[in-house]
Amino acid sequence: MVTEEWNDDYDAVVIGGGAAGLNGALMLARSRRSVLVIDGGAPRNAPADGVHGLFAREGVPPGELLARGRAEVASYGGRVVEGEVISARRAESDFVVGLADGRSVRARRLLVASGLVDELPEVARLRERWGRDVLHCPYCHGWEVRDRAIGVLGSGPMSAHVTQLFRQLSDDVVYFAHTAPPTAEQAEQFAARGIRVVEGIVTELVVTGDRLTGVRLSDGTVVERAALAVGTRMVARAGFLAELGLRPSEHPSGMGEYIPADATGRTEVPGVWAAGNVSDLSAQVGAAAAAGAMAGAQINADLVAEEVAAAVADRALGEIPVSAHSHSQP
Known part of the structure; x- marks a missing residue:
């Protein structure tokens, strides 16, 4: 449910209409804030058949989950539009x-929930x-993919x-050294858990029919595998923040680039918050x-405090205060 009806200014603009952006917008709309969600329409999990590990929504198709979220935001007066920021x-x-x-569009506050891009080997x-x-x-x-022949690409x-996490799910796991050969300690751990290491560069996946x-x-050489786990380099979608002086930083884990934010989502730029994969690369x-x-x-x-x-300042000057939710939606 996406509406193209929108105004010129809002209490908050949410950039990104995934789980983080829509839940942030829902909280704001329920607080009688005027809120606009701008979504580029390219969710990271679009290729997946279902969302897993999500309480009470296990296996829900990603598109269905987002559609429900948009409808819920709209039911409280929030607006969702398609567009590229x-x-x-x-x-x-x-x-x-x-x-x-x-x-x-003008906003008093920004919530950046634009997600990330997976850079594949x-x-x-x-x-x-x-x-x-x-x-x-x-x-x-x-x-x-439990109990199948699983490969992991060293990348x-x-x-x-x-x-090691996939080894918990199958007794048949192969580590392809590729561009990330195991250290001596890792090789010892692999051997202890029955994980075979295959040296050499992987050039191609073999597909038979649709498998x-x-x-x-x-x-x-071809090594038979039914599934392959790949660690991607994850890069925050945040180039549009450059003019604010907010640029992605290298993540301490080496997994990619993210927008640093504290536990509440507050970034180093006043008035800008970040949530979801743009600030937490591993968040489900x-x-x-x-x-x-x-x-x-x-x-x-933050808006209430302002x-x-x-x-208080107006009262000191003897002025009549405006409505407590003058920016809010009906």
């Missing part, structure tokens, strides 16, 4: 958000299998750790939604 800048005490189609046929039998998270999709700092059946190495849907709810509540509290201070 390309800029955000200060305008006196507010922000102006610019879209690729030339539209712009350059292996033939890997991208087309992404979200099907090429996986990245044992908690999101591991149960669905990042977390590859060895992920391998992954193997992994081909540069020397032509439930954690992203919870972070969005926290950020939404904190934004409302309005209280203004009301």
Whole structure:
């Protein structure tokens, strides 16, 4: 449910309409704040058949979950529009958000929930299998490949750790050294758990019919596998924040780039909060939604504090205070 009806200014503009953005918008709308969600329409989990590990919504298709979220935001007067945000800048005490189609909107506060982009290793046929039998998270999709022949592509700092997590789900796990050969300690741990290490560069996935059946190495060797776990480099979608001086930083884990934020979602730029994968690279849907709810509540509290201070100042001058929710939606 997406509506193109929107105004020129809002209490809060939410950039990104995934779990974090929609839950943040829901908290704000229920607090009688005028809120606009701008969504680019490219959710990270779109290829997945279902969302897993989410309490009371286990296995729900990603599109269905987002549709329900949009409808819930709209039911409290929030607005959701489709669009690509390309800029955000200060305008006196507010922000102006610019879209690729030339539209712009003014906001008192921003919630950045634009997610991230997975940068996949350059292996033939890997991208087309992404979200099907090429996986990245044992908690999101591991149960669905339990007891199968699983491979893990060594491609990042977390590859060895992920391998051990998938070993919990299957006795047949192979670690492809690829560009991240195991350390001596990791090799010992693999051996202790019965995980075979295959040396060499992976060049291609072997697909038979509509199923992954193997992994081909540069020397032509094919290792039979039914699923492949791949650690991606994750990069926050946040280029539009540059004018505000807010740029992605390298994550301490080495997994990619993110927008640093505190436990409430507050960033180093006053008036800007961040939630979901843009600030927490490993957050699943439930954690992203919870972070969005926290950020939404904190934004409302910040606005209330500002309005209280203004009301006190007005009272001291003998002026009549405005309505407590003058910016709110009906």
